[in-house]
Amino acid sequence: MLSDLITYLNSKIPSLTVYPLHIPQKASLPACVYTSIDREHSHNLAGSAGLCREHLQFDFYSTSFSVCVSQAEAVRNELDGFKGTMGSTLFNGILLEREFDLYDQPIDATDVGTFHRSSEYLFVYQESLPTLS
Secondary structure, eight states: OHHHHHHHHHHHOTTOOEEESSOOTTOOSSEEEEEEEEEEEEEETTEEEEEEEEEEEEEEEESSHHHHHHHHHHHHHHHTTOOEEETTEEEEEEEEEEEEEEEEOOSSSSSOOEEEEEEEEEEEEEOOOOOOO
């Protein structure tokens, strides 16, 4: 699911640089980090139902507030309300649930800090059933 999602976002928003879990030390801003907050696998009496509900958090970072917001908005315009296929993953629905803004103070004598918008999405998608031997 994640590789299909990131491939989709990169094709739709070429200016978006996306990293898993953290921004590498030498990377430049603006940048986006995604983190899986939780993942719930549905079951029925027969076992796995093949449906997953996952919350992903996207954190956007930039030295410009307007760039930070525009990148978050570009992702929202592509994902919020999406139903359909990305790569080989079938999404039953993607919903933006919450957002908030932060500012990280500069770590040196400059006035250049980092603006940060955090967006949490709920992804509901089909997953393969486990093969039980």
